[in-house]
Each structure stands twice: as structure tokens, then as C-alpha cells.
Amino acid sequence: MPGQTLDARLVQIVDAALADATLRGGSHLACRAGCSQCCVGVFPIAQQDAERLRQGLHALSGSDPARAERIRLRVLDALTRLDPWFPGDLATGVLNEDHESAILFEEFANDEPCPVLDLTTGTCDLYEARPILCRTFGPPMRTPEDNLGTCELCFIHASTDEIAACELDPAVPEIQEASDDAYNEQAGCSGETLLAYALRDN
Incomplete structure (x- = not known):
């Protein structure tokens, strides 16, 4: 499958960066099993994310067909x-190129739960197959405006210095972009999609 090695490497890098940031974040991180606030509202995912999710659903169909069918429904x-x-x-399920700047997308499906959320x-x-954004949400991340953004449930009582000390490796977005570009070139695809469209007809 095109990009499989690329994706495995990307996931390895991102998961290691998350583990490091999580260790530094300690009690400031509210992320726990059952906390699903960040699983509500749609967001764009790369084609490499979409392929990882399809492979994950295919594998689940073999190991737990009932759960896989619930996802499909x-x-x-x-x-x-x-x-x-x-x-x-x-x-195709591919978002318009200007979707991020469109007012419509800002308000689009903010209350829509992720279809892989139980x-x-x-x-x-x-x-195990979740998108890169899902893997990095929680710890402080650098925004395009060079601010440190966090989940609204995390770092509530942390100082600015404490937040900065827990920043996710700032190299991650660049690494992800390079990996996604390489995957798209190998797979002959482009653009971004939404999780529901990634799993449509799978």
C-alpha cells in the first residue's frame, strides 16, 4: 500500500512526541479515557489519515465485526x-481548497460527534488508527500565529511558563506535512477530507 512505511514512521514520531509532552504535562493534562470533548465537531484530515483509518476499520472487521458494523452505521x-x-x-469526499477560510466551514457541524466515537x-x-490531529490534541501546540494553544480542559491553572515547558515538539507539523505530501505523491491523491467520508463505503 502506498505510503504504509511513511505512515508508520510518522505515527512513531508523533506518538513519541506526545508521550514526551504528556510526561511533562503531568496533572495539567485532563485527557483520560471517556473524555471525548475533542471528538465532537468535524475537522479536516489528510489522505494519509484517511487511509490509516480505512485500514483500521478493515482490521477491526476481522477482529470485532460487531464493533466495525456499529462504526459503519x-x-x-x-x-x-x-x-x-x-x-x-x-x-470524492475531498474538501474545497479554500474550506479553512470559508465562514461556512467555521460553523459546519460543530456538534457532530465523530462516527468512530462510542x-x-x-x-x-x-x-490505534486515529488521525494525527487526534494524537496531538491536549498538550500545548504552536499555532500559525506563534501562540501556544491548549485544550480548554487542560492547563487551566498552569502559568504561561508551565504551558511553554510542556509544548509538543514544534517540528511535528512540518514532519507531518512532508509525510502527507510524500504519501499523496505516491498514492496519486490530494486534498483533505472528513473522517466520515474517509470511511464511506468501507
Whole structure:
């Protein structure tokens, strides 16, 4: 599969960076199994993320077909709500190139739960295959405006210096972009999509 080695390397780097930031974050990080606030609201994912998720669902179909079927049903349910407002090509599931700057996308499906989220347990049914953004959410991350952003549930009582001391490796976004670009070139794809469209018809 195109990009499989690239993706394994990317996940390894990101997971190591997260483990390091988590260790430094300590009690300031509220992230726990069952905390699913960041799993509500759609966000764009790279094609490499989409392929990882499809592989994860395929593997789950063999190990736990009932759980995989529940994901597929949630995907179909989500698509009935997303399709009328999808800011992209419905046939391919690829978002418009200017979606990030569009006001529509800012307000699009903010209350839509991720279709791989088990609403009963608050846990991810494809955790090992989750997108890079999901893997890095929680610790302080550098924004394009050079600010340190955090989850609103984390670092509530931390000082500015404490937040800075727990920053996720700032090299991660550049590494991710290079890996995604290399994957797209090998796989002959481009653009970003949403998780529900990544798992559509799978």
C-alpha cells in the first residue's frame, strides 16, 4: 500500500512526541479515557489519515465485526447530516481548497460527534488508527500565529511558563506535512477530507 512505511514512521514520531509532552504535562493534562470533548465537531484530515483509518476499520472487521458494523452505521448516520452542507466534492469526499477560510466551514457541524466515537463509553473505536490531529490534541501546540494553544480542559491553572515547558515538539507539523505530501505523491491523491467520508463505503 502506498505510503504504509511513511505512515508508520510518522505515527512513531508523533506518538513519541506526545508521550514526551504528556510526561511533562503531568496533572495539567485532563485527557483520560471517556473524555471525548475533542471528538465532537468535524475537522479536516489528510489522505494519509484517511487511509490509516480505512485500514483500521478493515482490521477491526476481522477482529470485532460487531464493533466495525456499529462504526459503519454511525458513518451512514453522520453522512445524512453532513451531505447537504458538505463544503467540497460529494463524489470524492475531498474538501474545497479554500474550506479553512470559508465562514461556512467555521460553523459546519460543530456538534457532530465523530462516527468512530462510542457515545456510550466516550472512547474511540479506532484509537490505534486515529488521525494525527487526534494524537496531538491536549498538550500545548504552536499555532500559525506563534501562540501556544491548549485544550480548554487542560492547563487551566498552569502559568504561561508551565504551558511553554510542556509544548509538543514544534517540528511535528512540518514532519507531518512532508509525510502527507510524500504519501499523496505516491498514492496519486490530494486534498483533505472528513473522517466520515474517509470511511464511506468501507
